[in-house]
Amino acid sequence: MHDSVRVGVYVCHCGRNIEGTIDVREVAEYAATLPGVALARDYRYMCSDPGQELIRQDIRDQDLNRVVVAACSPCLHEKTFRHVLEQAGLNPYFFQMVNIREHASWVHEDRRAATVKAKDLIRAAVRRVRLHRPLERRQVSIHPDVLVVGGGIAGIHAALTLANSGKHVYLVEREPTIGGHMAQFDKTFPTLDCAACILTPKMTAVKMHPKITLWTLSEVARVEGYVGNYQVTVRRKPRYVLEDVCIGCLECIEACVYKQAKVPDAFNVGLSKRKPVYIPFPQAVPQVVVIDPETCIEFKSGRCKKTCVEVCADRKAIDFHQQEELKTIDVGAIILATGFQVFDGRRLPYYGYGAYPNVYTALEVERLVNAAGPTAGEIVMRDGRRPRSVGIVHCVGSRDVHTNAYCSRVCCMYSLKLAHLIKERTSAEVYNFYIDIRAPGKGFEEFYNRVAEEGTYLVRGKVADVYPADHDGRLMLQVEDTLLGMVRKIPVDMVVLATGLEPQADAQQVRRLFNISCSTEGFFLERHPKLAPVSTFTEGIFLAGCCQGPKDIPDSVAQAGAAAGEALALIDAGSIELEPNTAHVLAEACSGCKTCVPMCPYQAISFNETEKKAQINEVLCKGCGTCVAACPSGSIQQNLFEDDEIFEEIAGVLEYA
Amino acid sequence: MGHPILAPVESETCQLTLENLSRFPEGSELLSCIQCGACAGTCPYGDVMDYPPRRMIAMMRAGLLEKVFASDSLLSCVACYACMAKCPRGIRLTEVLLPLMKEQTLTHLPELPAELQRALQSTLRYGNPMGEPSRKRAAWVKTAGVPIRILAEDPRPADVLWFVECYTSFYPRGQDNSRATARIFHALGIDFAILGNEEKCAGECGRLTWEPGLFETLMDYNMAVFQKYRFHRVVTSCPHAHNAFKNRYPALGFNWGLDHTTPFLAGYLAQLKPLLRRKLSYAVTYHDSCCLGRQNEFYDPPRLLLQTIPGVKLVEMVHNRVNSICCGGGGGGMWLDTYFKAKGYERLSERRVKEAVATGADVLAVSCPYEVPRFEDALKVLGHDKKMIVRDVTELLAESMEGNP
Known part of the structure; x- marks a missing residue:
């Protein structure tokens, strides 16, 4: 077989990205001398149409039967080049990609050493690709229903978008009602439209929609299966009221x-x-x-x-004997819209939340200014007084390495909005204490300007201390006015903490349940921050809203639309091709020790009790290789990562040129 | 092709100075300052300083540090760690920037404040800032009422080396703390010994003041004495000494266990409880010392000890735990009262005592030997000395032990 192997090697310049640090011509000339290589070329952009055509033509004219492309990360263009092979009539897995950009040119400054490294990597790939075997992709069908987890504005919008396109949606919400945090807000920045007025029609639409099954007081308990074919178990907690009998007469x-x-x-x-x-x-x-x-x-x-x-x-709508129920549903895709929790102001004791009754969080003030809130929209403090002066403290629990290092993105704008609302309702003096005002959205800067012109005092400085002022029951805010360069002590009646947004307390459990990743601060991690912002590393699971990171309502809705779009694209394809780089058990060699079974992160391995052998469900296998490495008898092999291929690659990289 | 301001440090032994600050991680942190002013806002003297940390960093970035040195405002830094505790970027102001700046400020001063100069000279000559003869350092031992082993006389290995420190050795009210500590250690059956006259000030205030040379001399001396004896851990009555042992002495090989008396005793809560028989019907408010609190987060151990004393009712001041206000004694403030007064600054000990009195407590409990004279003095000045007494936590524990066989 080796005698007939004819490898083509293509070294990409990637503009200056690779060529700037690596002598691509020298690398190509070297590659041409390697055993089995029929030809080697360097080219400006291998991923361009002419670059791809070059490979196709060489396959036809030069009888190539293996291809190595040395360019960028396989994450970016492995698919492109496999497709090129396919178009030219070769099995797409007779291909190996070498990353000489992220792994060489971008991370080195020494041109000579980087060039040598590129040669080493290409030599390894050439030796390995000679052993590649033809592989076939597997097709699986996709269940058309979708699960949306979380009934805040993001979940509601995603569910409605999908349902309006004719898909059946299960919307699962933990609380007794949908609406999420948005339902608690009064007005929304920067347009000041009433949150309830724009949200409640969508909530009603969810309830009325024939294609949406709404389960409140419910949580996902178990997720099994794989892209296109998830089996999800939902725990429906008892409401002790029969939902279809109660008419809400109260x-x-x-x-x-x-x-x-x-x-x-x-x-x-x-x-x-x-x-x-x-x-x-x-x-x-x-x-x-x-x-x-x-x-x-x-x-x-x-x-x-x-x-x-x-x-x-x-x-007879009340039923004290209602029991918890477990429901299992089949869905093809899942959208997570599990939202955020508000930073607990008690974690910064020097702001006095919990110690002084007239220190409030912004969310509490949202309820106070809301006509449907506890004071029917009157701003009355816990001691019954109406504030004549209010200090709004920005960045509470945000932009601080002691709490959360990130900016919560919405606090500047909601603080300006609350300043406007408080001033409008009470004519109180309102101070906003800020580090920087972040107003980068549409109409945001204009709103900032408007609030400033209304006479809100904007003091640039992070509040350092809140304590009772002497005698008069007011609270003293101590802050350096950094623009004046002086420490000011400003007494106010009411302090409002612009508390930041945090991952939900159980975000880590949810992450494990759905087998996705979190970024360092604990929000769910998108597959790519720019090009796959609503996808996760698990196929068929998408993200929307603040569970992915702090964002305002417009961004949450936009992301929910995007997640619904991605889910639709997946489902409407009807079937999906699975990559063949899966693991399989060599049954005759398996000793039945079960080491591999609990190690699989995807529950793809089961144990056949009659034959006493491990079995891998190739549809569930994601090709992570954990079981291959764990098997004590070496009786698990993985396509594209077979032992001989890996050893040949190692030998290749270690062979001194 | 590194960024010049972040060039790597060439030598491990390279000393961190203002000039090469940005080549150390502690220094490059300064570049991340967002000028929020939390440091100035929380600084107990932020309203009187010309250049609180925020403005100092801005001047530094603009290359205008000379102007900062020309002002004496940095003398009012009492090294209380308040700015550092609240800095949202985690910049190590009190540990790194402020001592370096102070050193420079000092060299620019035409004359050192006399009181401070005397204290520093005395520390160099006699090993204590009061200028007391070092051969009298262990004189208090005879008044303790319990046997106290001095290692020079009996060098057998000990479990605990109790580093008594200066105010607790010489100053009469400080000795009360030492006598109480000795009695508690004895009652708990702790195998302890002291260095006696061989001990010298650990030197933390020297470093945080602006005398790194003095600090290094003391550090070399004390390390040489430590190495003569065998013991498992050092327990000290002084949070400042604890700070020095924890953060600076390890560079010279200090690798024994370390504790301050208060958290150390809190570890013996179960054994202490049956000994605390006498009911003390006091309302007590506890002042968190800066080094013990903000620097080490020992907020709960002193409170646990106080609450174990029968009859004690614990009340909190407005500023407590991480938000505690300095007594004004740190970073050399102990010897700058006259200087601050001449400048018209409010004494921090008075500010603190007003908060303590406002709680209605009978006792102001402390854990740092500096605080006893500072607060007792402030109570007298403000005319509250009839209403409130100052006691170290150990003194209260010993008082509750009285009458035990």
């Missing part, structure tokens, strides 16, 4: 034996109280009450008068 809330609401209301961030039977907010979807078993007397003692059941009467 009479049970009125009738509850608790005459006074006593439980902190999560939707109002604890600023108001609710009863054990409640509806999160007036426009909640589904428009159905929920019973909280932690505080309901019937659950605690079993001896409640059950006035709620009495008032519900013949409708």
